[in-house]
Amino acid sequence: MGRRPVRNDTMPPKKIIVVASGRGSNFQAIIEDFQRNSIAGECIGLVTDNPNAYAITRANEAGIPVTIVDFTAFESRELYEKGLLLALKNAQPDLVVLAGYMRILGKDIVREFAGKMINIHPSLLPSFPGLHGQRQALKHGVKVTGCTVHFVDDTLDGGPIVLQRCVRVMDDDDEEILSQRILIQEHIALPEVIRLFCEDRLKIEGRNVRIL
Numbered sequence: 001m002g003r004r005p006v007r008n009d010t011m012p013p014k015k016i017i018v019v020a021s022g023r024g025s026n027f028q029a030i031i032e033d034f035q036r037n038s039i040a041g042e043c044i045g046l047v048t049d050n051p052n053a054y055a056i057t058r059a060n061e062a063g064i065p066v067t068i069v070d071f072t073a074f075e076s077r078e079l080y081e082k083g084l085l086l087a088l089k090n091a092q093p094d095l096v097v098l099a100g101y102m103r104i105l106g107k108d109i110v111r112e113f114a115g116k117m118i119n120i121h122p123s124l125l126p127s128f129p130g131l132h133g134q135r136q137a138l139k140h141g142v143k144v145t146g147c148t149v150h151f152v153d154d155t156l157d158g159g160p161i162v163l164q165r166c167v168r169v170m171d172d173d174d175e176e177i178l179s180q181r182i183l184i185q186e187h188i189a190l191p192e193v194i195r196l197f198c199e200d201r202l203k204i205e206g207r208n209v210r211i212l
């Protein structure tokens with residue numbers, strides 16, 4: 001049976017900003033989910049730290065405004081963080097979605113968007129946080145891995161978990177094949193969490209996120 005969207009017409013649609021650094025396949029999955037489904041929200045912009053990110057092309061094709069906060073154009077990491085914070089604040093989003101943002105966020109941004117920022121990570125957290133979650137999983141020899149969507153806090157990939165999806169690890173997997181298998185699940189998990197957020201169905205209780 002299909003998912004039944006919960007719409008509350010008395011509430012304004014949620015404004016979603018996506019932050020991505022590169023290919024943007026998760027961003028594309030979000031765009032298509034908004035196009036396919038009736039969602040109580042809209043994707044109001046893409047913010048990227050990388051002027052060459054393919055995600056920009058995807059945004060242009062979908063008519064989504066792009067803000068480039070070019071990391072290399074700033075004299076210091078602190079100034080870059082200030083620029084990024086300003087770009088995000090100016091958009092006044094209800095939710096910031098990190099979809100392949102390849103930098104660690106500064107504390108000011110994390111604090112500003114506490115409870116309003118989610119990230120997708122390619123492992124079953126708390127296993128294998130940080131870079132190359134898929135490579136770490138292969139190296140460790142796990143038989144099951146997957147992806148995690150979590151709220152962002154000031155720990156590395158350690159915030160409250162909203163949703164996880166599993167994939168099996170096959171004996172002859174390499175990093176690329178495993179990454180592709182996980183990516184298919186990422187493209188399901190991230191839009192699903194955004195829909196839940198738009199429907200006001202996520203409640204953070206300490207480390208637990210209840211889906212109402």
Ligand code: GRF
Nearest residue numbers: 023024025026100120121122
């Ligand atoms: C994904 O694997 C995501 O989990 C990780 O970075 C990758 C981004 O892929 N954080 P894409 O740019 O969405 O295609």
